[in-house]
Amino acid sequence: MTSRPRVGFLGVGWIGRHRVEAMLATGAIEAAAVADPSAEMAAEALKLAPDAKRVGGLEGLLAERLDGIVIATPSALHAEQSIRALEGGAAVFCQKPLGRTAHEAAAVVAAARSADRLLAVDLSYRFTEAMRRIRRLLEEGALGSVYAVDLVFHNAYGPDKSWFYDPLLSGGGCVMDLGVHLVDLALWSLDFPSVEAVSADLLSGGARLRDGQVEDYAVANLTLEGGASVRLACSWRLPAGREAVISAAFYGTNGGAALRNVGGSFYDFTAERYRGTATETLASPPDAWGGRAAADWAERLARGERFDPAAERLVDVARVLDAIYGRA
Ligand SMILES: NC(=O)c1ccc[n+]([C@@H]2O[C@H](COP(=O)([O-])OP(=O)(O)OC[C@H]3O[C@@H](n4cnc5c(N)ncnc54)[C@H](O)[C@@H]3O)[C@@H](O)[C@H]2O)c1
Incomplete structure (x- = not known):
């Protein structure tokens, strides 16, 4: 039997900790590391994932050569962190929004495509x-x-x-x-x-x-x-x-x-x-729909899934947001 994917969690505030729980509940992945500048948040996450260790930021996670990184940081950080994670060889499950603009979202999707890594966003209401x-x-x-x-x-x-x-x-x-x-x-x-x-x-x-x-x-x-x-x-x-x-x-x-x-x-x-x-x-x-998108990504990662072209559609959504903000 092959070993379970080793996953790291970047940002373990309110939603990040929820998603740690949802992913661990699948039994499909191993929580290897958490990174959060807040010692309190990291400590709370380690209570949920006692086998994980706390590392310093995305650099610390990348040094662990993880199979996947789950991003639940403030929204403006998502795109850049996702790109660095994908370029470092990890699959990514990112909180919404994937980027602040369609340009940012497209850059993340391009990084996933070129690294051939599974990329999904926590569009959790789809899973109700x-x-x-x-x-x-x-x-x-x-x-x-x-x-x-x-x-x-x-x-x-x-x-x-x-x-x-x-x-x-x-x-x-x-x-x-x-x-x-x-x-x-x-x-x-x-x-x-x-x-x-x-x-x-x-x-x-x-x-x-x-x-x-x-x-x-x-x-x-x-x-x-x-x-x-x-x-x-x-x-x-x-x-x-x-x-x-x-x-x-x-x-x-x-x-x-x-x-x-x-x-x-x-x-x-x-x-x-x-x-x-x-x-x-x-x-x-x-x-109980809240953790389903996260669980779905964890199970797909464990099955060895790579880049899914459905991720391209994330850019379509970001383009509409650009237009709502008058940027298009
Ligand atoms: N999918 C959904 O339905 C859903 C629901 C709620 C929130 N969210 C998204 O989740 C994200 C987080 O929201 P939240 O309510 O959990 O916020 P939060 O403030 O509780 O959590 C953010 C965490 O990120 C940490 N952080 C900040 N900078 C960091 C960095 N550079 N590296 C690592 N960690 C860092 C903070 O210390 C904090 O613990 C937001 O983007 C939000 O839009 C999605």
Whole structure:
């Protein structure tokens, strides 16, 4: 029997530690090392992975000649760290967003392609049972021709860590944080149609976004090839009357389907199918989806998988974000 892939974890804050747990639970990988400038965070991670050792930064991980590196650092660091990890010969599982721009995301994908290493991003909502059911309906053509998609992600708290509010560390506000999931869900569900036009309004603190700020409210309209219309709204700290409002609704010539959060929850989702005024429930909580993307990468790495061309699509999502930010 060949040995399990040795994996290192770069950034073991809140989500990084969750993903350590999810990957170890598969039994597919060995957690060999962790790196985080915070001694406290590293110590917490070592409680989850007692066989791992703490090393100094990405350099320390690269010196371990690991099979894979899991990146969960502040968003603006992802692209450069992913590229260095891939060039060092490791497969990469990176938190979203892969890059701040399509240019950065494309550079990471190019590095993965040229190193022939597995690259995946933690687009975790794809792995909810609710989204899987909806995507299956779309693949089967059960909704007919989809002409409208309505995407919402309001986080009524907003992030609790200061780096999210610093554009140099976050790369952007609620669009970079939450909108990326919505754009990915729409494009992935519809099998990555081309996006013909994008318009957006970005606000911060109730006024138009200015340089040096990150947006905390965004509305965007995307026109897809064939004319289908995608409407996106996301925010931090909206007085939404609940913790979160999350939905992805698809409307076609033969009916609709939507993922919706339940009771303001960040974790509980339903999938519903609509026929006129009738609603059928396709999926409902509980569903332990949070670590599934991470577990999937770990298992694929253990199977010896190399570069997956599906990673190219990550650039399509980043391109839409560029357009929302007016950079395209
Ligand atoms: N996939 C998802 O649904 C999802 C959910 C939450 C967060 N995220 C993403 O995960 C990332 C981390 O978010 P978080 O909430 O865990 O933040 P966090 O602040 O809790 O964790 C970041 C960690 O990175 C460490 N760090 C900073 N610079 C570093 C460096 N140069 N090298 C190594 N470690 C470094 C920090 O000390 C901290 O422990 C963000 O990019 C965020 O967008 C994704």
